[in-house]
Amino acid sequence: MNDRIDHDGYTVIRSRKRKTAAIRISEKGVEVRVPHWVSDRWVSDWVQSKASWIRQKNEQLSQNFANHCLKVAEGAMFPYQGEYYAIHWRVGPKSDVSLQGDRLNITITNRSKKAPEERVKACLQGWYKAEAERHIAARVLYWQELMGLTSNSLIIKNYKRRWGSCSSQGDIAFNWRLIFAEPALIDYVVVHELAHLVHLNHSPKFWHLVEQYCQNWKACRAKLNRCTTWVLW
CATH class of the missing domain: 3.30.2010.10 (Metalloproteases ("zincins"), catalytic domain)
Incomplete structure (x- = not known):
């Protein structure tokens, strides 16, 4: 079972099965997946240390969306x-x-x-x-x-x-x-x-x-x- 908690700018998903931490960035936003025992302070510090990487990935996602977004219009x-x-x-x-x-x-x-x-x-x-x-x-x-x-x-x-x-x-x-x-x-x-x-x-x-x-x-x-x-x- 996963516990999902929304924070400012990202969502923390805790799992008893997970052994490592990972960050997933998609159209749904930033998801931080961690083992259930990890503290909120550790998660906050870790996300902050990854701020530059997260910003870069978000920019790439926005660019990909612009390049591949499909919208019906004459001549599109x-x-x-x-x-x-x-x-x-x-x-x-x-x-x-x-x-x-x-x-x-x-x-x-x-x-x-x-x-x-x-x-x-x-x-x-x-x-x-x-x-x-x-x-x-x-x-x-x-x-x-x-x-x-x-x-x-x-x-x-x-x-x-x-x-x-x-x-x-x-x-x-x-x-x-x-x-x-x-x-x-x-x-x-x-x-x-x-x-x-x-x-x-x-x-x-x-x-x-x-x-x-x-x-x-x-x-x-x-x-x-x-x-x-x-x-x-």
């Missing part, structure tokens, strides 16, 4: 498999999305009273989810055969904090927003989750297995970490 650039396309929409009899050159053409209907931008977003998300199901399913089949592994099921989900998961029952799931990323990053996440079928942890053996099929996994992980704002859209 939206990602698909690592490339960016300008979105343009019109009103028509049937909702539709199509890729044409460097454009994402979207047709929305007038059946809803919602603002056009909301209808465009809903239409885009539906298209992205369908594309994710098609593309990721194909990559899972490819990597399963290459790695000699078989998952129990594949699900495309609406995660808000992760790219994929693997259960102890062998069920693997992926965030549909993964379709925003370039093919190499999608493959990394697929290999990562399939490797969990063998090692349901992040032990050295797990990473060794990942590296057999994705030698640049560290670079891939770093790129995905810079795109965390995608999962908020």
Whole structure:
């Protein structure tokens, strides 16, 4: 069980299972994770000693948000498999999305009273989810055969904090927003989750297995970490 206490500028999370202290910075703010026995004074002094590092990470997070934040507007650039396309929409009899050159053409209907931008977003998300199901399913089949592994099921989900998961029952799931990323990053996440079928942890053996099929996994992980704002859209 974790105890969560908000302080000025950061949140302290105490755990009886944790043996070391760590600071996590995300869109939710600064989280300081410590063992349950650590004193408030120690935490305060430690956070103060890390002030420069925390400020730097917050600046990086703000820059990443600015670079990858997606907002529906005529001509706005939206990602698909690592490339960016300008979105343009019109009103028509049937909702539709199509890729044409460097454009994402979207047709929305007038059946809803919602603002056009909301209808465009809903239409885009539906298209992205369908594309994710098609593309990721194909990559899972490819990597399963290459790695000699078989998952129990594949699900495309609406995660808000992760790219994929693997259960102890062998069920693997992926965030549909993964379709925003370039093919190499999608493959990394697929290999990562399939490797969990063998090692349901992040032990050295797990990473060794990942590296057999994705030698640049560290670079891939770093790129995905810079795109965390995608999962908020």
